[in-house]
Amino acid sequence: MRMLLLLLALGASPAFAAPAKYTLQPDASLIEFETDFGTDKITGQMPITRADLTLDFKNVSASHVAVTLDSAHAEASFPFAAQAMKGPKVLDSVDFPQISFESTSVTAKGEGAEVKGRVTIRGVTKPMVMLAMIWRQKGHQAGDLSHLTIRLTGAVNRSDFGAVGWSDMVGDQVRLDILARIARSD
Template sequence: MPLLNRRDMLAAALLLSMLRPVAAAPVRYVLDQNRSEVGFSFDLAGTRLRGTMPVAHAEVLVDFSNLSRSSVDVTLDVAKARVSLPLARRTMLGPDILWAERFPEIRFVSARIRLGPDGRISDGAEIVGHMTIRDTTRPVTLRAALYRQPGSAPEDLDLLNIRLTGSISRRAFGASGRADIVRDRVNLDISATVRRAE
């Protein structure tokens, strides 16, 4: 059997590399602001108050060949937060809690994704990341779901819905004002629609 010379070996290596499946690059998605917001709720003197905060920016990378390598980066607009009780809103945005004037954004950046039992970013998936509120960054784990638009074809991935839910301790982020009447836990429900970037 003849030995391969260096040129033949290089040609064979090139051919093999071309035959291997090429891993698809992650797909970048950008925020549809009109269809995205954060819902939150907290207890004030025994009454459950609910509010919303707009998503100012979100960038999502979805790696369809390995969903656990996907990522999320979400920024919220603190000053535009709304809550049903105007007095509670003023206090919430003031220096003892969120201090919107000095810290106008809340940000969550994913570090890793734990897929659900079916290997998808839904039905039990979690996103572990870091949230920054005021000048404090802490690890946070949120339940995650990523879906196609209702009624869309299975191959239509141009528009996706993301939902992140969980709760945080406001004290852990230095937003501990009015602890006498406002409980520590704040529930989060982030809903965002993202479009495939062109």
């Protein structure tokens, strides 16, 4: 697997010298989360309803990401946790059925990239930083940037968004692990 820095070097070819639009392959992508539940963990997934992705391999800072998640259809490892999570004391999915993230900057960092942006949960918008790694999907030849996989990791504190229900039992920090498969659309 070749990481972001190698892709950036490969991106100098004329075919990838400008920003390129990518579409998400939702059936091959996972938005996973976990939080502490006493000595155990609550894990889950959330579907993506929209993703706008522009990647510029020559000028990483010109890249942009905007993603919307469907909190009303989130799933959790414990059935009661899913119901509680979507309820008014945590995500309040009836009044706030979507969670959104939009990048404000993308910079190369180590073998990956740092994606800074704004996340909106329960109608509250806060800054968020995610670390990204990117590589070609299996079966695609060197220099072929048409099908990529991105792994993003980060965390939010649910209390920052007023999602404070069951704080005596459930941890404040929610860790995110996103594996997104994307295909070039232009």
